[in-house]
Each structure stands twice: as structure tokens, then as C-alpha cells.
Amino acid sequence: MRRVLQRPEALALLDAAFSDQPVVLTLGGTIREMLAVAGRKPNHLYSLDAMGQTLAIGLGLALGLDGDRRHEKVVVVEGDGSLLMGFSGLATVGHLQPTKLVLVVLDNGVYLATGGQPTAAAGIDFAATARACGWAEARDVPSDFESLRESLGWARGAQGPILLRVKVGTEQPKTDYFLEDPVLLSRQFQDWLLRAEGTGASAV
Numbered sequence: 001m002r003r004v005l006q007r008p009e010a011l012a013l014l015d016a017a018f019s020d021q022p023v024v025l026t027l028g029g030t031i032r033e034m035l036a037v038a039g040r041k042p043n044h045l046y047s048l049d050a051m052g053q054t055l056a057i058g059l060g061l062a063l064g065l066d067g068d069r070r071h072e073k074v075v076v077v078e079g080d081g082s083l084l085m086g087f088s089g090l091a092t093v094g095h096l097q098p099t100k101l102v103l104v105v106l107d108n109g110v111y112l113a114t115g116g117q118p119t120a121a122a123g124i125d126f127a128a129t130a131r132a133c134g135w136a137e138a139r140d141v142p143s144d145f146e147s148l149r150e151s152l153g154w155a156r157g158a159q160g161p162i163l164l165r166v167k168v169g170t171e172q173p174k175t176d177y178f179l180e181d182p183v184l185l186s187r188q189f190q191d192w193l194l195r196a197e198g199t200g201a202s203a204v
Contacts, residue, residue: 004143007106007168012037013145014077014104017152019043022061022193023075026054026082028113030106032175034077042192048182052085054078055103059089062098062160065193073156074100080107080121090126093161094133101161103130104152106168116170130163138163 007030014023015038024045025031031046038044045061047054058076065071083089083105093101105126110116130138141151141164148166155162 004167004169005145005148006171007108008033008037008173009145010104010106010148010166010168011077013148014075014152015041017149017156018073018075018102021073021075021156022065022071022189023077024054024058024061026076026078027051029172029175030077030079032178033173035178036173036175042188045189046178046180046185048178048180048185051082054082055086055089055093058101058103059093059096059098062101063096065100066098071193072100073102073160074098076101076103078103078105080105080109080126081111081119083126084120084124090130090135090163091133094130094135097134097136098161099136099159102155103161103163105163105165107165108168108170110170112170112172126165127163130161135161135163139165141166143167
């Protein structure tokens with residue numbers, strides 16, 4: 001039986017594929033595990049305590065950066081439970097057509113932070129729903145290193161909005177707590193976005 005990717009492994013691949021692009025990370029364990037595998041990064045927006053809102057944040061960012069040539073893509077990393085809480089966002093994205101948006105759904109099938117209760121994801125075809133809402137492309141990615149690496153590389157060069165759903169395991173490695181002021185996190189991310197790269201100057 002083929003081994004299923006664990007979430008930290010998927011996050012490491014995602015960070016490598018989009019190391020220079022804006023990445024909006026969903027709450028809880030996803031943030032802590034990304035910090036563990038990639039460290040603190042200025043291009044990562046950590047959306048603490050924002051369950052169901054991460055896709056909406058990424059949508060606004062993708063629309064705002066539409067004419068910015070420095071950023072090819074805006075990547076949103078969601079879990080199945082959080083996406084289900086903000087499920088109407090799929091329709092809004094389909095309507096507004098943000099061409100830079102890539103949504104990666106790391107689907108472990110459970111609410112891992114609250115005891116592993118099953119989500120409704122097993123009965124939901126996220127890719128078909130996204131396509132029905134007008135997304136440019138949506139696909140289920142096999143849960144292995146090479147398939148996810150290839151899909152992330154393809155998504156970087158394709159026109160969005162794009163949804164990638166990848167099943168991940170439920171292992172939860174021990175990580176440090178991450179408790180910081182969301183206002184300061186937002187400010188740090190904005191500073192990175194506004195930095196005039198290659199000139200040594202900063203926009204204000």
C-alpha cells in the first residue's frame with residue numbers, strides 16, 4: 001500500500017515551489033508545521049484564528065496584486081475543515097476570476113486540532129465544485145512527493161484560479177506554539193509586499 005504524504009512533507013514541497021511568492025497559511029497546526037519545516041518567512045502570512053477566512057484573504061490579495069509583475073501567484077494553503085466553513089468562497093472566486101490565485105487544500109479528513117473528529121470532506125468533491133463555480137482548473141493530486149511536486153510546478157505557470165486537493169495523513173508532530181499579534185503579522189507581511197525589490201528602497 002502506498003504511503004500517504006504527511007502535512008509537513010506537503011508544506012515543505014509547497015514552500016520550495018513558491019519560495020518567492022505570497023503564501024497565505026490557514027490556522028493552527030498548518031502554521032506551526034510550516035514554521036517547523038521552513039522557518040519564519042516574510043512572504044508567509046499567518047492567518048491565526050481565522051478558520052473559514054483564509055481563502056477570502058487570499059482572494060483579496062490576488063485581486064489587489066493583479067497588476068504587480070513581481071508576484072506571479074498568490075498561494076492559499078487551506079485545510080478541508082476550514083475550507084468547508086468558508087465554502088461560499090469557491091463561488092466568489094469563480095465569479096471574480098483572480099488569475100494569480102492558487103488554492104492548495106491539504107485534506108486530512110478530520111478536525112485535527114480538536115480531537116480528530118471527521119469533517120464532511122469525504123463526501124465532497126472540491127475539484128468538481130470549483131470547476132462548476134467557474135475556476136480555470138481544479139484537480140485531485142495523488143498523495144506522493146513527485147505528483148505533488150509536479151502539480152505545484154504546473155500551477156505556478158498556469159492561469160488561475162486553480163485548486164489543488166491533496167490527501168494528507170493525520171500525523172501531528174510536536175511543534176512550538178506560535179502566539180503573536182495578528183496586526184503585527186499583517187504589518188510585517190505588508191512590508192514585504194511593498195518593498196521595492198532590487199532598488200534598496202521601500203515604498204510607504
